[in-house]
Amino acid sequence: MKMGKNLYIKTFGCQMNERDSEIIEQLLAQQGYIPTDSPEDADLVLVNTCSIRDKPEQKVYSLLGHLREAKARNPSLRIGVTGCVAQQEGVRIMERMPHVDLVVGTQQIYLLPMMLGRLEHGTGSGREIATNLDAGFVIPAFQKLLRNSPPSPASPDFKRFVTIMQGCDNYCSYCVVPATRGREISRPMVDIIEEVEILVDQGVREITLLGQNVNSYGRNSLGDGDGTTFTDLLRRVAGVRGVQRLRFTTSHPRDLSEDLMRCFAEIDILCPHFHLPVQSGSNAVLQRMNRKYTVESYLRKVDTLRTFCPDIALATDVIVGFPGETEADFQATLDLLARVRFHGSFSFKYSDRPHTRSAAFVDKISEEVKSQRLARFQHLQDEVSLERNKEYIGKKMEVMVEECSTGGCKGRTPTNHVVHFAEPHHPALVPGVLVSVCINHAGKHSLRGEYCQ
Numbered sequence: 001m002k003m004g005k006n007l008y009i010k011t012f013g014c015q016m017n018e019r020d021s022e023i024i025e026q027l028l029a030q031q032g033y034i035p036t037d038s039p040e041d042a043d044l045v046l047v048n049t050c051s052i053r054d055k056p057e058q059k060v061y062s063l064l065g066h067l068r069e070a071k072a073r074n075p076s077l078r079i080g081v082t083g084c085v086a087q088q089e090g091v092r093i094m095e096r097m098p099h100v101d102l103v104v105g106t107q108q109i110y111l112l113p114m115m116l117g118r119l120e121h122g123t124g125s126g127r128e129i130a131t132n133l134d135a136g137f138v139i140p141a142f143q144k145l146l147r148n149s150p151p152s153p154a155s156p157d158f159k160r161f162v163t164i165m166q167g168c169d170n171y172c173s174y175c176v177v178p179a180t181r182g183r184e185i186s187r188p189m190v191d192i193i194e195e196v197e198i199l200v201d202q203g204v205r206e207i208t209l210l211g212q213n214v215n216s217y218g219r220n221s222l223g224d225g226d227g228t229t230f231t232d233l234l235r236r237v238a239g240v241r242g243v244q245r246l247r248f249t250t251s252h253p254r255d256l257s258e259d260l261m262r263c264f265a266e267i268d269i270l271c272p273h274f275h276l277p278v279q280s281g282s283n284a285v286l287q288r289m290n291r292k293y294t295v296e297s298y299l300r301k302v303d304t305l306r307t308f309c310p311d312i313a314l315a316t317d318v319i320v321g322f323p324g325e326t327e328a329d330f331q332a333t334l335d336l337l338a339r340v341r342f343h344g345s346f347s348f349k350y351s352d353r354p355h356t357r358s359a360a361f362v363d364k365i366s367e368e369v370k371s372q373r374l375a376r377f378q379h380l381q382d383e384v385s386l387e388r389n390k391e392y393i394g395k396k397m398e399v400m401v402e403e404c405s406t407g408g409c410k411g412r413t414p415t416n417h418v419v420h421f422a423e424p425h426h427p428a429l430v431p432g433v434l435v436s437v438c439i440n441h442a443g444k445h446s447l448r449g450e451y452c453q
């Protein structure tokens, strides 16, 4: 293969996908592919796709539409689709999009170098597809390869994601993930620790452990598993020398144990930020969503969590306009927001997804009502976030620097708030360094302050 080919990856969706894109870059670096920011310069464009809601999926098709023209201008351009839409649609993408050269599902990205090789040498059928979903955990298949490859140049070198499990067994009635990412499987702890150690050696200081439902880590393991739970894993990762900040995402409220809550009191590098998707404030809706908890049990867990870690910043996900959601159901979601006072949230209009139970539910809510409810929810969240953020004014917060320019510096607090502060002309102020910032201004989405070592 000729060296120095340019690779452009467009990533949609979650952090899991971001991590997969990093892995793809690392794998393809060994084949001579160099990441580029510009699709025009690319020899290979990969679209790493998300199908969680209708909107990201539509964006994928619109980008693929544009790429048709790019390929007409440059017939040697290779175009590949990876991720959840690739998994979900498989050969249908090939049929709809003759300009797509390869389709790779969520569990087979390690086959990419081989598939590209076949395209390059003309040894296959000319188009490549791999969408098996029973391939076991993705990472072990090429853990050795990753160990020997340089970090992906596109990812920040001070904070990184580490995937600890794949798939999901929860079957929330609206969710496409079990269909696109397969059954829940946990990765062996030794592999995870090894990856964290490699990252720390490369200069990484903040680790975020990733899984669809990290609380159930160890429930289904590769091989027999070793009985390790998520809290065991957290303590072990926290013990790796050089890790300065530890985070995890995401959690299912049903599986949130007191043991995990206690970790926030006991592990000092575990950041006081918790993403605990509630989805709805109505028990009737939660039941139809198959969430397996009630509003009351959710609230009890939040209260207990706050006894272990009073300063914890809570974030959530909410779906508005789930089939059959009444005005009273929606009001209950607003009441829950007012009661918990989430620091932030991601809120979405319900959309039907393939292979989900709720797609067949009757009493679908109109687009108009969904849009109104979303706007009302987001308006209240903005008010709450601003009030919450004002609570930090006058406080001195630890900030991990992300970038500095002549305009000033930007970083994040342990609570995951973005903080802007003036560049103090400090030579040691490089990305990844921890500094103290005294907060003097709060907005809805970020804080401002002064460097105050």
Ligand code: 5AD
Binding pocket: 052, 053, 174, 175, 176, 277, 279, 317, 318, 319, 348, 349, 350, 351, 352, 353
């Ligand atoms: N419609 C709208 N939002 C959804 N989510 C998941 N599936 C759907 C759907 N069908 C949201 C949930 C989840 C987040 C990642 O996306 O809030 O927590």
Ligand code: SF4
Binding pocket: 012, 013, 014, 015, 016, 017, 049, 050, 051, 052, 053, 083, 084, 176, 177, 180, 181
């Ligand atoms: Fe989107 Fe879910 Fe797939 Fe992540 S796992 S890319 S959120 S569909």
